[in-house]
Amino acid sequence: MTAPLRRWLTPVVAVLAALAILAGPAAPALAAPSTPTPSGHEEDDEPKLLTDVIELRNREYAKAKSQLEKSKKRQLQLALEVRRAEDELTALRPQVSQIAAQSYRTGRIGAVAMLLESDAPDSFVKRASALDELNMVNAEKLSRVTAARNRAQQAKLALDGEVRVQQRLANAMARESQEAEKALALVGGEGFTGGLVDAKSPVARIGPGRTSDGGWLPESRTANDPTTSGMITPRTLHAYNEVRRAGFKRFAGCYRPGGPWEHPKGRACDWSLQNSGFAPWHNNDTRMYGNNLAAFLIRNADRLGIYYVIWNRQIWFPATGWRSYSGPSNHTDHVHMSLL
Known part of the structure; x- marks a missing residue:
């Protein structure tokens, strides 16, 4: 070419x-x-x-x-x-x-x-x-x-x-x-919460007695219970303060004498849906308050040392998640938390 x-x-x-x-x-x-x-x-x-x-x-x-x-x-x-x-x-x-x-x-x-x-x-x-x-x-x-x-x-x-x-x-x-x-x-699913639960919760400060491997040291009742005249563990007091710091300031009771569970050990609190006393949830406000409080505890379970949470006929353990619950109280009037 x-x-x-x-x-x-x-x-x-x-x-x-x-x-x-x-x-x-x-x-x-x-x-x-x-x-x-x-x-x-x-x-x-x-x-x-x-x-x-x-x-x-x-x-x-x-x-x-x-x-x-x-x-x-x-x-x-x-x-x-x-x-x-x-x-x-x-x-x-x-x-x-x-x-x-x-x-x-x-x-x-x-x-x-x-x-x-x-x-x-x-x-x-x-x-x-x-x-x-x-x-x-x-x-x-x-x-x-x-x-x-x-x-x-x-x-x-x-x-x-x-x-x-x-x-x-x-x-x-x-x-x-x-x-x-x-x-x-x-937090239990839409059927359990009715969808009335915040998408996220505040982050709690880590409780006392947490070990470097993520475990929790045993504690005795050495802290004054702000809800009664009894004594509770430092970890329970810390969790109580963190819940209130997150905005849940309605009526609550922690130490209670007698019984085989965590209240007499100073390792439990009941969070009412009301400003005084206990009454079952009956509207969106009280139901959402209980949902959000339970959600806060569960989302911060590793930081607070949560043992289990009971709310609205359901019980939550870190190892198993939510399960149906039936006991002396159906827990429709308060959220129960137990600490390790």
Whole structure:
């Protein structure tokens, strides 16, 4: 192939190579935009219920899924755009073949040689016009193919980034929904709580007597009980103070003489739903108070040294989770905590 023909074919070959690469494995994508926060709005001071959190996560998951579907449709449009670019390039191939064949028959087909073949001024002008027109046509077609190729490449890179973002968002929503479901199971499930429980609780300070391996040293009743004239363990007093620090300040009683359980050992407290005395929960306020108090104890069980919690006909142990409970009291009027 002659040097002039090679020079003319160089941009065409470059376009062919670019389109071949584009049609193959995807090129490295552009940096994707940062993933938006799932909530999409500022946090307020109102506590969010676990059911609200689950609903929010699922709404965002559904939105992410919808955005993924839109991305897939845009990818189909992109494929059509790439095909149009390839068709434009295909339209150039017969002309390239024609020039190559003419070069094979006549030798060099440079612009000067083409013009010198004219034997009259009119012929010279016609050949010059034809050459100029050919160059313009080829340049225009190559420009269109290059532009289409660039559009397709940029669009695909952008879509690849968008799809990755949406996939990460969908995965994050699925994980958050699962975490919310696990948290709801931790506090007894939606049927047990009626969904009336905060999505998160304050973090309690670690109680006294915790060992480096996570165990708890035995304690005696050496601390004054702030709810009675009796004595309780330092760990029970610490847990009592932490519960109140978390905002649960309704009536409570800890030490109680007699019986085989933890009250006479100074290792238990009963948290009423009322400001004075005990009465079963009868509205959303009292039910949510008990739910949230139980949730606080369970979520901080490892920090407070919780042995078990009883609330609303259910008992919770760290090793087993929630189980049905039936005893002398059904514990619908208070939350019971026992300490190790």
